[in-house]
Each structure stands twice: as C-alpha cells, then as structure tokens.
Amino acid sequence: MTTDPTPSPVTFRTARRDDLARVVELIADDAIAARRTGELGDEHHAAFAAIDADPNNELVVADVGGEVVGVMQLTFVPGISRRGATRLLVEAVRVDSRLRGQGIGRAMMAWAHERGRERGASLAQLTSDKAREDAHRFYRSLGYAQSHEGFKLPL
Amino acid sequence: MTTDPTPSPVTFRTARRDDLARVVELIADDAIAARRTGELGDEHHAAFAAIDADPNNELVVADVGGEVVGVMQLTFVPGISRRGATRLLVEAVRVDSRLRGQGIGRAMMAWAHERGRERGASLAQLTSDKAREDAHRFYRSLGYAQSHEGFKLPL
Numbered sequence: 114m115t116t117d118p119t120p121s122p123v124t125f126r127t128a129r130r131d132d133l134a135r136v137v138e139l140i141a142d143d144a145i146a147a148r149r150t151g152e153l154g155d156e157h158h159a160a161f162a163a164i165d166a167d168p169n170n171e172l173v174v175a176d177v178g179g180e181v182v183g184v185m186q187l188t189f190v191p192g193i194s195r196r197g198a199t200r201l202l203v204e205a206v207r208v209d210s211r212l213r214g215q216g217i218g219r220a221m222m223a224w225a226h227e228r229g230r231e232r233g234a235s236l237a238q239l240t241s242d243k244a245r246e247d248a249h250r251f252y253r254s255l256g257y258a259q260s261h262e263g264f265k266l267p268l
Numbered sequence: 269m270t271t272d273p274t275p276s277p278v279t280f281r282t283a284r285r286d287d288l289a290r291v292v293e294l295i296a297d298d299a300i301a302a303r304r305t306g307e308l309g310d311e312h313h314a315a316f317a318a319i320d321a322d323p324n325n326e327l328v329v330a331d332v333g334g335e336v337v338g339v340m341q342l343t344f345v346p347g348i349s350r351r352g353a354t355r356l357l358v359e360a361v362r363v364d365s366r367l368r369g370q371g372i373g374r375a376m377m378a379w380a381h382e383r384g385r386e387r388g389a390s391l392a393q394l395t396s397d398k399a400r401e402d403a404h405r406f407y408r409s410l411g412y413a414q415s416h417e418g419f420k421l422p423l
C-alpha cells in the first residue's frame with residue numbers, strides 16, 4: 114500500500130555565502146547562460162557582497178529537504194512612473210534542471226510576488242531571452258503580460 | 269549674416285525636488301504613459317524621496333538653457349550572472365515632445381552609459397513597450413540588442 118512519497122515542501126530563505134557555489138552552478142546550468150556565467154570566482158564573491166549589503170536587493174534560494182534547488186534575485190526599484198510605483202524586478206530565476214515540472218518555479222514566483230507586495234511593490238517585471246520559449250509560456254501562465262521588448266548593451 | 273543660433277548644449281544633473289512637477293509632466297506626456305502616471309501628487313513625492321535616499325538609484329534630468337527637457341532613471345543592480353556583472357537599468361526615459369529629433373535622447377543615453385561605466389556596470393539594459401516602435405529603432409541604432417521579451421504583472 115505504499116504510494117509515491119510526499120514531496121518535501123519548498124522553503125525560501127536569503128542566500129548565505131556558503132550557498133554561493135551552488136547558486137553559480139544553478140545560474141550556469143543552462144545552454145544560454147553557461148558561457149557567460151563561468152565557474153565560481155572572486156567576481157561572484159564581490160557581487161554576493163554587494164547584493165548582501167544592498168537593502169533593495171535580495172538573493173533568494175529555494176530549499177527542498179536541505180538542498181538548494183532554485184535561485185532568484187529580487188530587486189526593489191522605486192520610481193516616478195505609474196503614480197510613484199515601486200517595482201519588483203525578478204532576475205536570474207533558475208530551478209535545478211533535474212527537478213523541473215514539479216511546481217518549484219511556480220512556488221518561487223508566488224513567493225517573490227508575496228515578498229514584493231510585503232515591500233510595497235505594485236508591479237513585478239522581468240525579462241527573458243527570446244530563445245527561452247518555455248519560460249515565456251510559464252510567465253504568461255502566471256498572468257504576466259508579454260508587453261515589452263528587452264534591450265541589452267555591453268558597456 | 270545671421271545664421272541659425274547654435275543650440276545650447278545639453279547638461280545633466282541629478283533631479284532636485286523642485287524639478288519633480290516637470291519630471292512628472294515629462295513622464296506623463298505620452299499617450300502610453302499618461303493614463304498611468306497621473307498629476308503630481310504625494311505618491312510622486314514619496315517615490316522621489318525613496319530614489320534620492322538610495323545610492324543605487326539616480327533620477328537624472330537633461331537641461332538645455334536652464335530648462336529641463338528630458339529625464340531618465342538609472343538603477344545599478346549588482347548580480348551573480350555574467351561573472352558577477354553590475355547592470356545599469358535605464359527606465360522612464362523621456363524627452364520633451366517638442367524637442368525630439370535634435371539628438372537630446374542620444375546625448376542622454378551616451379551620458380547614461382558613461383555614468384554606468386564610471387560606476388562599474390558592464391551591461392546596460394532597458395525595456396520598451398511593444399507599441400513604441402520608434403523607441404526600438406532608436407535603441408537598436410545605439411547598438412542595443414533587442415534580445416529579450418519583457419513581462420509585467422500588477423501585484
């Protein structure tokens with residue numbers, strides 16, 4: 114009478130420095146991102162310190178049974194547009210590729226939106242590489258409007 | 269023997285509180301943005317204070333002959349992706365509609381990129397409503413890759 118084991122719940126917390134190697138691994142585990150993320154190095158440590166020191170940035174990890182299975186960065190941006198709306202920017206959203214399709218990404222985004230509301234943001238925004246069509250479907254399924262073009266320029 | 273007067277040079281500075289009414293006017297002077305920006309109110313003052321207090325946000329105005337003719341918001345976002353790159357986010361870029369086509373927008377963006385480099389950003393990014401095709405042409409002409417889809421969700 115055994116059934117599938119109940120999956121462990123996903124919990125969320127701010128990333129610690131000892132999560133950084135795993136976070137870099139998650140961010141790089143992707144055909145599009147691998148070439149530009151690299152292996153854990155000094156520049157990632159410096160970036161972690163900058164995020165950690167900035168009250169408007171939160172690097173959040175998703176934990177299942179003690180293992181980090183996802184990561185995302187939340188940035189709160191005050192602005193004049195839209196009647197002085199604070200925006201929640203969501204960047205670097207990644208779920209362990211072995212665990213996709215289990216609702217972890219959906220749980221992460223729900224948590225991000227709740228955190229955004231808690232901090233007074235009235236708009237969430239994100240961009241996604243034009244090649245990531247699965248991600249686009251996913252964001253549309255969460256109610257996001259695919260209303261903008263995203264531009265990038267190396268400085 | 270008179271010729272066209274030489275146009276006054278564009279100068280840039282951080283917005284002051286007494287620029288706010290003009291900034292809101294510029295942001296709202298646009299068919300797409302007017303309905304969602306509104307008239308100057310308390311919420312804009314609160315947003316101005318939040319931007320002013322955050323070292324990673326700069327509200328910048330373009331001044332020609334003592335008149336504010338453009339505005340943009342620069343946000344510096346530390347991140348783990350792309351080898352720990354700091355990103356320069358450019359939002360709410362507006363030029364006085366009577367003065368378009370005179371290179372003011374181009375001067376603003378050049379200034380933004382220089383400021384980004386000064387602060388260690390290695391990537392500039394922005395999004396633009398899919399309806400703003402002139403803006404898309406403009407950003408592509410500056411070298412931006414139109415590589416991403418932009419998503420927004422009210423919270």
